[in-house]
Structure formats: C-alpha cells, structure tokens
Amino acid sequence: MHMRGIGSMTTAPAARAATASTDLALVSSLAALIAVCSVLPAVNLSVFAPMTLQTFGVLLAGAILGARRGALAVLLWILVGTIGLPVFANGKAGLPVLVGPTGGYILGFVVGAAIIGAVATVAVRRAGRGTVWVLTAGGLLALLVVHAAGIVGLHLRAGLGWQAAATVDGAFWIGDLVKLAATVLVAGAVHRAFPDLLRRRT
Numbered sequence: 001m002h003m004r005g006i007g008s009m010t011t012a013p014a015a016r017a018a019t020a021s022t023d024l025a026l027v028s029s030l031a032a033l034i035a036v037c038s039v040l041p042a043v044n045l046s047v048f049a050p051m052t053l054q055t056f057g058v059l060l061a062g063a064i065l066g067a068r069r070g071a072l073a074v075l076l077w078i079l080v081g082t083i084g085l086p087v088f089a090n091g092k093a094g095l096p097v098l099v100g101p102t103g104g105y106i107l108g109f110v111v112g113a114a115i116i117g118a119v120a121t122v123a124v125r126r127a128g129r130g131t132v133w134v135l136t137a138g139g140l141l142a143l144l145v146v147h148a149a150g151i152v153g154l155h156l157r158a159g160l161g162w163q164a165a166a167t168v169d170g171a172f173w174i175g176d177l178v179k180l181a182a183t184v185l186v187a188g189a190v191h192r193a194f195p196d197l198l199r200r201r202t
Contacts, residue, residue, distance in 0.1 A: 026064075026065055026069060027065065030070070031074070031080070034057035034073065035077055035081075035087035036057070038088055039090075043175075048102065049089075049102045049168070050089050050090055055109075055176050056183060059113070060186060062112070062114065062115070063116050063187035064190050064191075064197065065198075066118070067118040067121065068114075068117070070113040070114060070116070070117035071113050073113070074109050074110045075110060081094075081097065082094065089102070101154055101157045103153050105146060105150035107149055108149025109146060111145050119138025119139075122134065123135050123138070124199060125199055127195075143176055147169050147176075152165075154168055
C-alpha cells in the first residue's frame with residue numbers, strides 16, 4: 001500500500017506536466033493557425049475592415065479546444081500581434097490595431113471563441129445526433145457577439161453612426177456564415193478522430 005501510494009504521488013505531477021505540455025502545444029498551434037488565416041490575402045469590402053479567414057481560425061480554435069484553451073489561443077495571437085509580429089489582417093501589427101476601427105472585432109474574438117468552445121464541449125460530451133446543430137447554434141451566438149463588438153468598435157474608433165457601422169458590418173455576414181459551416185465540418189472531423197479532446201478538459 002505504501003509503495004503504491006508513493007507511485008501515485010510521483011505519477012500525478014508527471015501526468016499534470018504532460019497535460020500542460022499538450023495544452024501549450026494545442027494552444028500555440030491554433031494561435032498559429034489564426035495568424036496564418038489573418039495574413040492570407042484579404043478581400044477589402046470596406047476601408048475599415050478587410051474580409052479574411054481569421055474568423056474561421058478563431059471559431060475553429062474554440063470548437064476544437066473548448067472555451068478556456070480556445071480563448072487562450074486567441075489571446076496568444078493577440079499578444080503576438082500586439083508586441084509587433086505582423087499577424088493581424090493585411091500583415092499589420094502593434095497596439096494601434098487593437099485601438100483602431102477593427103479592434104472591436106479582435107477583442108470580440110476572445111469571447112466568441114469561448115462561447116463556441118463551451119457549446120462544443122457540451123455537444124461533444126453528449127455525442128448525440130444533434131451535435132452539428134448544437135455546434136452551429138453556438139457558432140451563431142459567437143458570431144453575434146463578435147459582430148456586436150465590431151459594430152461598437154466601428155462606432156467608437158471610426159466615427160461611424162450606429163446605422164452606418166451596422167451597414168459596414170453587414171457585408172461580412174455571408175462570408176462568416178460560410179466560415180461557420182466550414183468550422184462545424186472540420187471540428188466534427190477532428191472530434192471523430194480524437195474523441196477525448198474535449199471530454200476530459202477544456
């Protein structure tokens with residue numbers, strides 16, 4: 001009994017260290033994916049905010065990693081961009097991006113990733129037939145939060161009225177809905193391949 005107790009005490013820290021290392025690798029990998037999605041060629045739908053794949057990267061981070069790790073991946077991406085690496089849309093970097101017209105979207109991404117991550121965790125653990133629809137609903141809620149934050153940012157930092165800000169924002173909805181559909185498909189495939197990814201920790 002004594003020896004087994006000692007063995008349990010020595011393996012527990014090792015297990016926690018392994019878990020932390022895995023989490024760090026996953027968070028870093030998804031942060032890198034968001035960065036890649038951000039710097040790929042963008043479609044400039046307005047002078048304030050380009051359409052990129054970064055929303056796809058953000059939603060996918062939450063849907064794959066869960067609320068906590070998904071939000072951490074977004075925060076890591078923001079941190080890297082803020083300190084000067086060109087990982088924001090159109091290869092931009094620095095604090096001015098966060099306080100500029102598109103800063104609301106970027107900050108909203110953190111909450112959006114957490115929302116779809118929380119919903120994805122519930123959906124995966126239930127493992128029912130409605131998983132796709134639950135994840136889609138969570139993604140729609142996440143997009144509503146992101147777009148609401150984006151409208152506030154456009155109003156405060158670009159000097160647009162609320163209606164004008166909402167009009168600018170509206171141009172991005174069709175593209176973001178397509179990205180959400182892609183997120184649900186990719187996340188579903190990932191969780192089928194790695195069913196324990198969200199069942200033990202988020």
